Amino acid sequence: MSIKEVLKTPFAPLLVSSLFLVLANMVGYVAVSWWIAQQGGAADLARYGVVMSLVSLVAVPLLSPLGDRVAKGPLITAALGCFAVAAMLLAWWVGTRGYRLDVVLAIQAVPMIAMAVVQPATTGLAAELVPASSLQQALNRQQGAQSIGRLAGPALGGAVLAAAGTAPALWLHAALLVMATGLAMRLPRIERADAARRSSWWSELRAGLKANWGIPLERGWMAANFVSWIFIFPALTMLVPLKVQSLQLSAWWLGLCEAMLSLGVLLGALGGANWLIARFGRFNTRVASASAQGLALALAGVTDHPIVLVASFALVGIGSSAMTLVGLTHRTLARPAAYRTRMSAGSIVTTQVAASLGPALAGLALSVWSVKWVYLAFGVLGAAAALSLAAVPGFRAFMALSHEEVDGWYGRAHPEAFGGRAGDAALSASGACPSRSARPGQ
Structure with missing residues (x-):
């Protein structure tokens, strides 16, 4: 399946949305890590990592039935929308308020919960959008798109950080998430069976x-x-x-x-x-x-x-x-x-x-x-x-x-x-x- 063929399928919005999501995540990772390391040092950075891991560890199994109970497309869109709102709130806080680790942890818990919904749902949705014979090629294209995001994200985030500071980098992070959410809104709605939802x-x-x-x-x-x-x-x-x-x-x-x-x-x-x-x-x-x-x-x-x-x-x-x-x-x-x-x-x-x-x-x-x-x-x-x-x-x-x-x-x-x-x-x-x-x- 060529990239032109992929872009003509219902898989295309998921592919491009994944690119912007990974790009946003990498920009956000660089900006948040830099801000915490600069303001709170290694100790706060370690606390941040531990708390985020614990939130994800609890959220992933508890929220996993969601993707099998409701349509995955709207679910992914809603989760990304919450992620984007949290990113805008963090960018506003960094630009207008002082450094407080507890506030950062509270805001950043939302993206971890959102990703606990998005990550497994995205894998399942890919298999619903393309035939079994084409799934490997589709996932290959998705992996390539995500790799581009991982490659460009740190450089983009670092450049904005160096030129304008942490708050502008986080506003860029939020803007990229809004774009990912908008693309996810084009995902088809594939309903789950009534028996499963009951x-x-x-x-x-x-x-x-x-x-x-x-x-x-x-x-x-x-x-x-x-x-x-x-x-x-x-x-x-x-x-x-x-x-x-x-x-x-x-x-x-x-x-x-x-x-x-x-x-x-x-x-x-x-x-x-x-x-x-x-x-x-x-x-x-x-x-x-x-x-x-x-x-x-x-x-x-x-x-x-x-x-x-x-x-x-x-x-x-x-x-x-x-x-x-x-x-x-x-x-x-x-x-x-x-x-x-x-x-x-x-x-x-x-x-x-x-x-x-x-x-x-x-x-x-x-x-x-x-x-x-x-x-x-x-x-x-x-x-x-x-x-x-x-x-x-x-x-x-x-x-x-x-x-x-x-x-x-x-x-x-x-x-x-x-x-x-x-x-x-x-x-x-x-x-x-x-x-x-x-x-x-x-």
């Missing part, structure tokens, strides 16, 4: 958790990602500036590392990931790219050469792009349509818990070893954990299924994971007939 919120929440845990393949996938992300997340975040400082490099090199990571993701989205999948197959690409990501981070940790450091982040980006594309497409399609948002939220929560444990573990390791060896160890351990996905029963056969064969596969192969009245109604509404089909690997 079930209670608590029963739907439990049904989503049961589905994640009740499917051996999904359970093993989540476990492998959880362990790997404990090591990969710190290597992508807190260890990067420490590594740059250990080489006595300027902050410019930190920005270059982030830019090369986004560039690598973009190169993967523009064709690199598809080339790997066509040449080596989905299974080999998914496992090898995840392991290669960890090994590239290990290289970043052990090298003493700035050019090698920057190049390693480009490799990380390419590996991340291929890994996400091939895994997300099959996993999204396999989930019954009425469960996609909730099951996606379960995966997000798992990675967020790992993202909370990883930095703490890295901090303990840094109290004993230098950043070079901690970085190396985390990269190697992350790569080894990613390899464990190959040992999950049925994973290889599952990845060998075509997009048409994998569509709704979880519901057909594991109807017991969607048991109960709410589950039966949701499966019926999504067209996933609970009859046993042949299970890959069994």
Whole structure:
């Protein structure tokens, strides 16, 4: 599916809205982080990170049934609208009032709650807007658009910060969110089945958790990602500036590392990931790219050469792009349509818990070893954990299924994971007939 073909489909507003959302998020991230670091120092910045993580950790599972109860398009629009209003309030506060961390935390909790709705709903909506055979190409285009936002956002935010200050940068952040909201208003309204909407919120929440845990393949996938992300997340975040400082490099090199990571993701989205999948197959690409990501981070940790450091982040980006594309497409399609948002939220929560444990573990390791060896160890351990996905029963056969064969596969192969009245109604509404089909690997 070419970019021209994508822009002619109902997926187009979601694609362009995602670009502006990521661009806005990156501008806001730079502006807010700079303001807190400048006014409150490292301690306030750490408190901000902890509180935002906790808000997201609670909001994602609690709000996940929303995307399976109501039309995802208007839901995404409403959440982005709340995000934009909060951004305008923060920009006004920064421009007219003094620094208060409690006010920042209260305002910034709104975007975290909004993203807890938007992120899983967006994944589920993509599968509803394009045919199963075209989902991989559509997600590829979306990943490319988001990579452009991640690449341009920090540079744009930094330029406005340097030229005009924090408040103008935050007003730009708010304006970009208004644009993302306006584009989301063009998303089609796809209503959920009445039977699914009549079930209670608590029963739907439990049904989503049961589905994640009740499917051996999904359970093993989540476990492998959880362990790997404990090591990969710190290597992508807190260890990067420490590594740059250990080489006595300027902050410019930190920005270059982030830019090369986004560039690598973009190169993967523009064709690199598809080339790997066509040449080596989905299974080999998914496992090898995840392991290669960890090994590239290990290289970043052990090298003493700035050019090698920057190049390693480009490799990380390419590996991340291929890994996400091939895994997300099959996993999204396999989930019954009425469960996609909730099951996606379960995966997000798992990675967020790992993202909370990883930095703490890295901090303990840094109290004993230098950043070079901690970085190396985390990269190697992350790569080894990613390899464990190959040992999950049925994973290889599952990845060998075509997009048409994998569509709704979880519901057909594991109807017991969607048991109960709410589950039966949701499966019926999504067209996933609970009859046993042949299970890959069994």
